[in-house]
Amino acid sequence: MDDNEIPDNNPLENLVDGITTLATGIPAPLRKNFWKAVGQLCTAAVDVPVSYFEGQSALRRANTESRVQLIKRISDDMTDKISVPEIYSDLAIEKHASKIIRFQGNLDQITHQAANIIITNDSITDDIDEISEEWLNEFEQNAQTKSSDEMRLIFSRLLAGEISQPGSFSIRTIKTLSEFDQNIALKFRNLCSLCITIKDNEKVIAGNIPYFDSLDTYLKTLSRYEISYEDLILLNEAGMITADFHTKISYGSSVINSVEKLPVRFFYNNKRYLLEPIAKNGSYDDDILNLLGISLTSSGKELYNLVDIVENFDFSKDLNYYMNSKGLNIIEI
Known part of the structure; x- marks a missing residue:
């Protein structure tokens, strides 16, 4: 086989074919955003349909070719002005490529x-805004360095969302x-896995x-759930959680009460729950x-839905015990 010949099982060609095939299953309201993302993020071998972005594929190829020529000219100029052994310049080019x-x-x-991910999403609405170029630019710069399967999966969920x-x-x-x-x-x-x-x-x-x-026993309890104080410091520095241990969330609105307005669901372990008094007409103190x-930060809240949560059974047991001791059952809905 000639060195310049592309093999039949070329992985890039297979990937391009795969994206093109998958695109036929993208819900109609999302196709414009999808092709806009593909046009910026994917290899130039992917042709964005003219029906969505007329002329954008040609413009992308023209820009690519212009960059190649510009890089070549800069490289030639640098080689002329700087005395560098050819082997080093070749290695630098190969490494950069x-x-x-x-x-x-x-x-x-x-x-x-x-x-x-998008194909399996069954909660698509018809009124979809256009994804911003600034967002795609930032995503491209940060996603391109992610080589592990775990991080690529998280970034793919981010993009799909x-x-x-x-x-x-x-x-x-x-x-x-x-x-x-x-x-x-x-x-x-x-x-x-511990977050409500x-x-x-x-x-x-x-x-x-x-x-x-109590707060005094909080850290000791967290360690039983395999969360250490060092973990909290790391996650706070990463921008996922606040440094305040006293953030309050009230679950009083989640109690089933036929007299008042509909209760508000809370979520735990990817499931929806309400609270129900154990005793008929039973009372409870709102303060409990x-x-x-x-608390999760704004970024932590946004990323929460991207995580594969694994139930912590010790925490689930403690949560149920606490609510039962206050006269309430946790009801999955």
Whole structure:
């Protein structure tokens, strides 16, 4: 085979074919956003349909070719002005090219995974805003460096969420996530397994990790849930949780009471719950449902829905015991 010949099983070609095939399953309201993201993030081999962005593919190729020529001219000028052995300049070019290819491969894989996620999303609305170029620019710069399967999956969920509902994730959250590594991601997942949240549709508007006894025993209790004080410091520095242990969330509105307005669901372990008095016409003190604890930051709330939460059975047991001791049952709905 000639060195310049592309093999039949070329992985890039297969990936491009895969994205094009997946795009046919993207819900109609999201296709414009999807192709806009593909046009910026994916390899130039992907042709964005003319029906969505007339002339954009040609412009992208023209820009790419112009950059190649410009880089070549700069490289030639530098070689002329700086006396560098040819072997070093060749190695530098090869290393830079390898880096570009690796970064592009990460973006292609993330976009491909995002397409798969969007296809399975059954909560698409018809009124979708356009995804912003500033957001895509920031996403591209940070996602391209992610090579681990775990981090690429998180970034693909981030992209799928923003394509489906622009504005779901802030640029600050992208920057926060860019500082993640597998260790921080694992600790954040462990923390989210203890988090009780209140949501508006799918957006987390409040979330904390409550304590059921006293602040004095809080850290000791968290260690039983495999969360250390060092973990809290790391997650606070990563921008996921606040440093305040006294953030209050009231769950009084989640108690089923036929006389008053409909109760507000709370979420734990990816399930929806309400509170029901154990005794008929039983009473309870509202203060007992004002639970204090560590709170998620704005970025932490946005990223909460991207995490694969694994139930912490010790915490679940303690949560049920606390509510039962206050005359309430936790009811899954």
